[in-house]
Amino acid sequence: MPYQLHPEIETTTRLFSELTKDQPRPALHDVESRRRNFAAFHALGGDRSGASDVTVVKYTTETSDGYALPLHWYARQGSTPRAGPAVLYFHGGGMIIGKVSEFHASISAYVSRSGVPFLAVDYRLAPEHPHPTMVEDAYIALTWLRDHAQELNVDAHRIAVYGDSAGGGLAAGLNLLARDRSFTPPIAKQILIYPMVDDRPIVEDKELTQFLIFWDYQDNITGWGALVGKENVGTENVSEYAAPSRAKDLSNLPSTYIEVGGLDLFRDQDIEFARRLAAAQVYTEFHLYPGLPHGFEGVGVGTKVLKGVMENRIRALQSF
Numbered sequence: 001m002p003y004q005l006h007p008e009i010e011t012t013t014r015l016f017s018e019l020t021k022d023q024p025r026p027a028l029h030d031v032e033s034r035r036r037n038f039a040a041f042h043a044l045g046g047d048r049s050g051a052s053d054v055t056v057v058k059y060t061t062e063t064s065d066g067y068a069l070p071l072h073w074y075a076r077q078g079s080t081p082r083a084g085p086a087v088l089y090f091h092g093g094g095m096i097i098g099k100v101s102e103f104h105a106s107i108s109a110y111v112s113r114s115g116v117p118f119l120a121v122d123y124r125l126a127p128e129h130p131h132p133t134m135v136e137d138a139y140i141a142l143t144w145l146r147d148h149a150q151e152l153n154v155d156a157h158r159i160a161v162y163g164d165s166a167g168g169g170l171a172a173g174l175n176l177l178a179r180d181r182s183f184t185p186p187i188a189k190q191i192l193i194y195p196m197v198d199d200r201p202i203v204e205d206k207e208l209t210q211f212l213i214f215w216d217y218q219d220n221i222t223g224w225g226a227l228v229g230k231e232n233v234g235t236e237n238v239s240e241y242a243a244p245s246r247a248k249d250l251s252n253l254p255s256t257y258i259e260v261g262g263l264d265l266f267r268d269q270d271i272e273f274a275r276r277l278a279a280a281q282v283y284t285e286f287h288l289y290p291g292l293p294h295g296f297e298g299v300g301v302g303t304k305v306l307k308g309v310m311e312n313r314i315r316a317l318q319s320f
Contacts, residue, residue, distance in 0.1 A: 003207055003263055006291030008303040016299055017213055028218050029225055031096050031127060038097045050108035053077050061144040069137055070122040071144065072100050073152065074111045083149070085158035085188070085320055088142055089120040090174075092165030092295075094196065094215060094223035095134065096126055106297070113310075114317040117154070118162070119145050123170065126226035131242040134227070138174040142183070160189035160254075160320050165215070165266075165294070166223065168195025172244035172273075175253050189320040191313070192258040194294055198245035198269040199224040200234045211263040214295035220265060245273055250280040257285045257316040259309070261292030287312060 005013055026033035054076055060068040087110075091103045100107070100120045111118050123137040142161070149156040163171030175190050204217055224233045228242050240247035256277050260270040267288070274286040289309060292300070300306035 003211060004291055005211065005263065005293070006289075006296075006305055008305050009292070009296060009300045012299040012301075013211075013213065013293065017210075020213070025218070026222075029222050029230065031222065031226055034094070034219065034222065035097050038093070042102050048105045050105045051076075051112035054108040054111045056104075056108075059144075061140055063137060063140050067124070067137075069124075069140060070100070071141060072107075072120040072122070073117065074107055074120060075117040076111055076115055083153050083155040085116050085160065086145065086149075086152065086154040087116055087118045087191075087317065088138075088145055088159060088161045088171075088174075089118045090123065090138065090161070090163035090167030090170045091120070092163070092167045092193075092196075093125070094219060095166045095169075095227040096223050098125070110313070110317065114314050116317050117152070126223075130229065131227050131239060134170055135173045135177055135241045138170055139177055139181075139183075142174060142178065142187075146185075157185045158188050158320055159185075160191060160317075161187055162191040162193075162317070163195065164193040166196045168192040169197045169244060171195070172197055173241040176244055176247055177241050179252055187254045189255045189257070189316070190253070191316050192256065192270075193313070194260040194264050194266050195244075195258065195270060195273070196220075196223070196266060197243060197273050199228060199238050199243040200245075202265065202269075208263065208265075211293045212265055213293060214298065215265055217265070245269055250276050250282060253277065253280070253282045255283040255320065257313075257319075259287040259289065259312070261294065261296055262288060262290040263293040265294055285316070 054074055057073045059071040063069050091098045100122045107118055107120050121141040124133050145159060146156050161171040161174055171190055172192055172195055175187055178187055228238050232238055238246060258274045260267050274284055278284040
């Protein structure tokens with residue numbers, strides 16, 4: 001049977017494809033055009049005001065090279081005075097796109113529904129800031145959250161990392177780095193939403209191509225080339241902290257929740273990453289959602305399938 005979109009998102013997905021069919025695809029390694037396209041797509045969105053019961057406080061922390069790294073603390077109003085869990089959050093964008101403000105609505109919705117506060121990180125992007133800047137920014141943010149746990153009413157033993165797409169790859173790389181640096185207390189959980197974890201070339205599936213509306217093969221090569229250098233993509237010069245699938249040892253990592261759609265470019269690498277985590281005796285929960293493409297939230301608003309996905313994510317957020 002050929003690939004099929006989930007029936008609940010078929011109409012909206014095809015409508016989006018029709019609306020964008022005349023928009024020229026950026027050339028390979030054209031980062032700026034991809035950023036403009038993302039900004040234009042973001043501008044088409046609906047209400048971006050976020051949940052009314054969530055407040056945001058902005059902080060900064062200085063990195064080793066003197067950069068003031070922006071941090072955004074999202075917390076639900078009226079939270080319990082007892083120290084509880086917190087999430088360190090990394091947005092998606094293929095290593096080259098995005099900032100926390102563009103994900104404000106979804107972050108605040110997670111916080112409102114789960115009751116778990118998020119520290120969202122405006123990590124620096126490639127190619128202006130190639131590896132290891134991104135993962136080092138993540139590590140600095142993790143350290144800041146631990147060191148400020150008491151004033152933020154956080155239990156430092158209950159800090160999880162959460163990331164979407166490129167942010168999921170960054171979260172997975174951070175877990176490897178924190179493990180190898182003996183970070184304490186250890187990270188409690190990692191929640192990886194269709195994570196971008198492997199720089200090695202993906203064999204093109206021509207039947208899948210029509211469903212890659214948010215991130216395709218050329219986008220992927222562009223993102224990895226920006227992060228690790230065009231000449232290094234797919235070679236042994238790429239660090240496991242940039243591309244976590246390259247890690248030979250996945251043991252002693254935190255409990256993991258990982259999901260991906262059946263029509264996602266990252267499907268096979270995420271299935272394999274989850275398999276290897278489980279084989280390394282990491283407590284792993286994995287979901288493969290049939291008929292869903294990468295970034296399906298953008299075309300699945302109001303559907304039962306998206307409601308089910310969100311229920312699983314909220315449960316994961318309340319599990320550590």
